[in-house]
Amino acid sequence: MRHASPQPAAAVPPVRTPRVGRDSPLFVGSLEKGLRVFSAFDDTHRALRLTEIAAVTGLDKSAAQRFTHTLHELGYLRKDPKTKHYRLAPKVLELGFTYLRTDNLVERATPYLLEAHKRTEETVNLTELDGTDIIYVARVPSRxxxxxxxxxxxxxxxxxxxxxxxxxxxxxxxxxRSIAERSNRIAYTDKTITDLNALAAAHARARRDGYALVSEEFSPGEISIAAPVLDFARQPIAAVNMAVPMSRWTLQMIERKLVPVLMETAQAIARSEGGTTDLPPLRRTRLPQVKRASR
Amino acid sequence: MRHASPQPAAAVPPVRTPRVGRDSPLFVGSLEKGLRVFSAFDDTHRALRLTEIAAVTGLDKSAAQRFTHTLHELGYLRKDPKTKHYRLAPKVLELGFTYLRTDNLVERATPYLLEAHKRTEETVNLTELDGTDIIYVARVPSRxxxxxxxxxxxxxxxxxxxxxxxxxxxxxxxxxRSIAERSNRIAYTDKTITDLNALAAAHARARRDGYALVSEEFSPGEISIAAPVLDFARQPIAAVNMAVPMSRWTLQMIERKLVPVLMETAQAIARSEGGTTDLPPLRRTRLPQVKRASR
DNA sequence: ATATCTCGTATTGTCATTCAATACGATGAT
DNA sequence: ATCATCGTATTGAATGACAATACGAGATAT
Structure with a gap:
């Protein structure tokens, strides 16, 4: 902090606080901090001690103590009584997999993905958009x-x-453009496009072709193709994707053998959406105070 | 939760509050309530409105509002701007799958499960224990x-x-016995064992045989066998499991063809655990104030 | 067309709950 | 033996969560 601004004591910040998003009084910070503990774990950080969790999550020791205690109590964390190491407990799987069961898109797409896999013998993925990222939500692995x-x-x-x-x-x-701007555009390889205008050009070409072909922009030796799944309003809600090694595939072969299957699959999934925009109006009557069995 | 139960005015509970577990001042209730929102969703409740979430989770409208707002802000919930329905967002997948990547057991077991699948052509599962439940943590589906x-x-x-x-x-x-007692022992079929002593007898037999065979106690027409994966201290840390329909398999065939593979698999996984009890002592030196790249 | 109901959203004063500083004992490294 | 670091537990304080409430929109019934 610089010198106290020479304004009289009771100076209230004149900027209008937005009171929306995270600043909204509706935002529960404790929940956010608790969830941050989960993200401290990954394949290189499988077992963490309390202090490590505090360091990684940016929480102080007390906070880390409270949140790990809570998650442990709820069964989401295991704790080795000897080494005091925390690990994720299998219960967290429940969190993730309910998504797969509740996503209509995954359910509808699966048969088509299997079909595409049978026709090409290659790995077929379905991805959705999450902010500036894509997330793999379904996958039929290559044999x-x-x-x-x-x-x-x-x-x-x-x-x-x-x-x-x-x-x-x-x-x-x-x-x-907004997504591209907000992305942390790293050049993973020397072929990675990071320039905004170049990206816009690539988008234009993909739009013209009906699919995107990305060659070695993320991992060397790999060509990846993808076609969007469009909803009734022609907005992309997902993408069908196939990634193949350049050692086995040439551009010509990809365009001849893979692209047709790819686009048919994406379109079939889009068509399967049929009339239901989001969800059928399950209940038209009064809400009967939903009760549910505990498990 | 907040309101004290309507006890007479100044009556202080004479019982010594344990101050442990959920009553500990370390327990953060907000985190528990927030996570409860996730469990409101399942395959029959894919899209929920605010009031439904409140009803299902037992939170009042204000609390449901705050927690859904927070989870939405964090990207774990999607909200249909038109229908106001909440759904799980793909981001929750990250939560679940980090577990699979951080569990040494799953990693070590996978090749053996694949091998068992090849030898039998049947579905092979790996499960872990979570309180009174088992959770499927790995699976090689039948062809x-x-x-x-x-x-x-x-x-x-x-x-x-x-x-x-x-x-x-x-x-x-x-x-x-404690787990059996705490279980909600429902008779899913007329062959389900619910009596505590009968369960103990079944356990004794499984211990003698080295594996458990459960016939139609959970789903009719299905025989399920499982062998424990024991750690260095001979304590079960997981189980290898195969479930087959009675239409294709008899008891004799199962004992002859499946059980040997099952037990070899379980033992191979146990052996693969080798010397490492929990995790290798990654760092022996001072903690260098762990920093981590953001993504 | 009007009234009624339910829902989602936004606000606010209050206080319980979270917070963070601290202390202590254990463990292990120097 | 000494020091450092860790995990655990406690506590006073105030912040941040809480829950009641109000309002408008939309739907339904009258």
Whole structure:
């Protein structure tokens, strides 16, 4: 803090506080902090001690203590009584997987993804947009793939991945530009497009072609193609994606064999949406005070 | 929760409040309530309005408003601006899947589960215990299975499922009895064992055999077998499980073809645990104030 | 067309709950 | 042996969560 501003004591900040979003009195900070504890864990940080959690999440020791205690009590964290290490408990799986069960899109898309996999023998993904990122929400892994599939739930930047580009290409210009601007545009490879105008051009081409092709912009040696799934208002709600190694595929082969399947799949999923825009009007009558069995 | 129960005015509860667990001053109620919002959603409640969330979670309207606002702001909930319906956002997948990436057991077990699947052509599951429930943490689906796999993350009662029984059978008696007692022992079928002594007998038999066989106690027409994965201290930390329809399998066939694979798999996973009890002592030196890249 | 009901949203005063500083004992490194 | 760091528990204080309330919109019934 500089010198106290020479204004008389009772100076109230003249700026009008917005009182919206996180500043709204409706925002519960404790919930946000508690959830931040979850994000402290990843594949390189599997077991954390209290102080580490505090450091990683930016909470002080007391706060970390309270939130880990709470999450442990609720069964979301395990604690090794000897080493005092915290780990995620399997119960957190419930959180994530209810999403897969509640997302109509995943449910409707799955048969088409399987069909596309059968026709191409390659991995087929479905992704959705989450801010400036894409998130894998469904996946049919290629047969040869041995390792188990933990790609679901992974998020990658939208601007330099095929699914992201396919979705950005089909949304209003100002919206895609806004996402591109807000993205942390890193050059993952020397082919990564980071310039805003160049991105807009890439979007235009994808829009013209009906699909996006991204070659080695995120991982070297890999070509990724994606087509958007459009809703009734022609807005992208997801993208079908296939990524193949350049060692096995050429551009020509991709355009001839993969792209047709890709686009048919995306369109079939979009059509399957049929008339239901969002959800059928389940209840038209008075709300009978919903009760639910505990488990 | 807030309102004190309508006790007579100045009456201070004479019982010594334990000040532990949920009554501890370390327990953050707001976090618990916020997480309760997630559990309001399931496959039959995919889109909920504010009032429904309030009713299902037991929160009052104001609380539901605050927590949905917060979760929406954080990106965990989507809100249809027209219908005002809330849905889970794909971001919750991140929560669930970090578990799969951080669980050493899942990582180590996967190759053996794949191997077991190859040898039997049947679905192979890995489950862990969570209180009185089992939770599916890994799964290699059978080839014929068409539907996409949303079983991961599902929890079922331990007392009447093969994985649960396999794990209960190999833990100290008082511990398995405690779990059985705390379980809500429903007779899902007319073969379901709900009596505590009968359960103890079933555990004894499973302990003797080395695996548990549960026939039609949870779903009719299905036989489920499971073997425990024991840690260095011979305590069960998980169970390998296979469930097959009686239409294709007899008891004899199961014992001859499936059980050997099952037990070998479970033991191989246990052995793979090797020397590392919990986690290698990653750092022996001073903690260098962990910093982490934001994404 | 009007009245009634329910819902979602926004506001506010109050106080319980969260907060963060602190203290203590244990453990391990120097 | 000494010091540092960690996990745990406690407590006073005030911040931030709370819940009651009010209002407008939309739907339904009269």
């Amino acid at each position: 040869h793939q041995i390792t188990f599939d933990v790609v679901l739930g992974t998020s990658l930047p939208a601007y330099c991945t095929a699914p992201g580009r396919a979705m950005l290409a089909f949304m209003p210009d100002e919206q895609s | 014929h299975q068409i539907t996409f796999d949303v079983v991961l993350g599902t929890s079922l009662p331990a007392y009447c499922t093969a994985p649960g029984r396999a794990m209960l059978a190999f833990m100290p008696d008082e511990q398995s």
